[in-house]
Amino acid sequence: MSVSPPLSLGFSPCPNDTFIFYDLVNRARQESDPLFQQPLMEDVETLNQWAFQQRLDVSKLSFHAMAHLLDDYCILSSGAALGRGCGPLLVGGKNSSLASLNGGEVAIPGEFTTAALLFKMFLPQHTRVVEMRFEQILQSVAEGSVDAGVIIHESRFTYQDLGLVCLQDLGEWWEDTSGLPIPLGCIGARRKLGGALLLEIDNQIKASLQWASKHPGLCRDYIKQHAQETDDSVIDQHIDLYVNEFSLELGVEGKAAIQMFFEKGRELGVVPPYNGAIFCSRS
Numbered sequence: 298m299s300v301s302p303p304l305s306l307g308f309s310p311c312p313n314d315t316f317i318f319y320d321l322v323n324r325a326r327q328e329s330d331p332l333f334q335q336p337l338m339e340d341v342e343t344l345n346q347w348a349f350q351q352r353l354d355v356s357k358l359s360f361h362a363m364a365h366l367l368d369d370y371c372i373l374s375s376g377a378a379l380g381r382g383c384g385p386l387l388v389g390g391k392n393s394s395l396a397s398l399n400g401g402e403v404a405i406p407g408e409f410t411t412a413a414l415l416f417k418m419f420l421p422q423h424t425r426v427v428e429m430r431f432e433q434i435l436q437s438v439a440e441g442s443v444d445a446g447v448i449i450h451e452s453r454f455t456y457q458d459l460g461l462v463c464l465q466d467l468g469e470w471w472e473d474t475s476g477l478p479i480p481l482g483c484i485g486a487r488r489k490l491g492g493a494l495l496l497e498i499d500n501q502i503k504a505s506l507q508w509a510s511k512h513p514g515l516c517r518d519y520i521k522q523h524a525q526e527t528d529d530s531v532i533d534q535h536i537d538l539y540v541n542e543f544s545l546e547l548g549v550e551g552k553a554a555i556q557m558f559f560e561k562g563r564e565l566g567v568v569p570p571y572n573g574a575i576f577c578s579r580s
Contacts, residue, residue, distance in 0.1 A: 304498070305354045307337045308338060308356070308357040312539075317506045318336065318502070340432075342407025345407065354490065356485055359410045361410055364558075372485060373502065375484065375502040376503075377484065379481055379483075380539070383479065383481065383539055385468060386463050387447050388445060388456050388462065400425055401443075403447065404445070405447050406428075412448075418471075434446035435448060454526070478550065488577075492577075
């Protein structure tokens, strides 16, 4: 199935996304009537903001942002970042601790990131936060511009190189308190596209991930072209951590984790209520 004009698509330049979407993007370049335009790659908080503007038909989104966007977007079954041992980390200088944080300034990678909501869940009384792009947080903490930072993506593999320490693994905290994996990001699609097209989009993303899993070496140049960290070991760790069985299909446990995350956000008064279907139908 194809549409005219092709659908707009956005995802982050992080290795898990470029790994998942490589085959889909490569095929789109070769097709005379592709389903998708060439993608726009941006920091996830930029993608979140674009979704509030309804700029993209299909986009990687933080689950926090997704909770605000359910009137216009639904969650696809494939392409998500969700799992165990992969959550954001709250880091500080080598002599810092949670106790010493005591209302200090904490950097977050954007207002509508999952990391921001997770930090709010963990320390609901802490209000001194400053937003910055995720790749700027480590250096800001290391330089002392902020007292601590919530880090995501490749930063979890490199923060110790700057002499920083983990004050709290926020994903581990979520897993311990909820008993469920941590939902980080998803692929959202415009509801107005309709059921048949939404199913085709979901199937194409799933097929792209399956292809990449069989041919990981063929994706490497594309991944490195866009990654913040180009070291092969960091890229491998990133993909191994963030691309898993939930990326292929959310499944019952994945959907339960997402629903609980939304519920906890509503209990805090941070995200609005929503009573409709949150997942794109696969029927």
